[in-house]
Amino acid sequence: MMYSQTASLRSAADQGLQKLIEGNQRFKRGEARFSTVCKETLADLAKGQQPFATILGCSDSRVPPELIFDANFGELFIVRVAGNVISPEVMGSLQYAGAHLRTPLFVVLGHEGCGAVKAALEHKLARREHLSRIQNLVDCIVPGLKEIDSQLSEQQQLSKAVEANVRWSIHQILETTEGQNATKAGARLAGAIYEITSAHVRFLT
Numbered sequence: 239m240m241y242s243q244t245a246s247l248r249s250a251a252d253q254g255l256q257k258l259i260e261g262n263q264r265f266k267r268g269e270a271r272f273s274t275v276c277k278e279t280l281a282d283l284a285k286g287q288q289p290f291a292t293i294l295g296c297s298d299s300r301v302p303p304e305l306i307f308d309a310n311f312g313e314l315f316i317v318r319v320a321g322n323v324i325s326p327e328v329m330g331s332l333q334y335a336g337a338h339l340r341t342p343l344f345v346v347l348g349h350e351g352c353g354a355v356k357a358a359l360e361h362k363l364a365r366r367e368h369l370s371r372i373q374n375l376v377d378c379i380v381p382g383l384k385e386i387d388s389q390l391s392e393q394q395q396l397s398k399a400v401e402a403n404v405r406w407s408i409h410q411i412l413e414t415t416e417g418q419n420a421t422k423a424g425a426r427l428a429g430a431i432y433e434i435t436s437a438h439v440r441f442l443t
């Protein structure tokens with residue numbers, strides 16, 4: 239019984255991941271399907287929501303998850319915060335998505351040229367102090383950037399740091415009991431990077 243539940247959650251997570259990949263392909267081809275409102279969909283959604291994935295993404299205006307995954311209303315539960323960082327409030331939203339909405343798939347979505355990650359690199363490598371609240375945000379990112387090689391070019395550093403920051407958020411989610419239980423039960427937690435220049439979402443392995 240336990241096994242079949244785990245298998246079905248896993249299968250729903252895999253299907254969700256495939257939907258995201260295909261949605262991004264449509265978006266890249268300029269064949270997005272969900273550009274207009276459908277009254278029947280809105281009437282259905284008024285009864286409740288059953289999103290198939292939860293996305294923790296950055297606030298950056300160039301990375302709107304519904305558009306880049308060509309997802310419809312009600313399909314994605316989204317938490318957006320600069321630098322896709324983990325905070326108690328973010329964890330609360332993720333816990334809600336897991337416990338109440340039961341989304342089988344969670345994606346931490348970073349992106350090329352992330353300003354919040356760049357600010358964290360500046361703090362780490364050049365000791366730059368940012369404005370008070372921005373510094374709070376930066377302080378959430380810096381611990382995940384321990385292995386960034388200062389010999390790399392600035393562009394390479396930022397690219398490595400964006401990926402390290404996604405992995406850092408994933409690491410923090412997996413440190414929680416809820417995160418561990420969800421993945422044991424078959425839910426999937428994936429990292430991804432949106433490449434702004436190509437509109438491609440690269441899923442991390």
Ligand SMILES: [Zn+2]
Pocket residue numbers: 296297298320321322349351352353354355
């Ligand atoms: Zn960003």
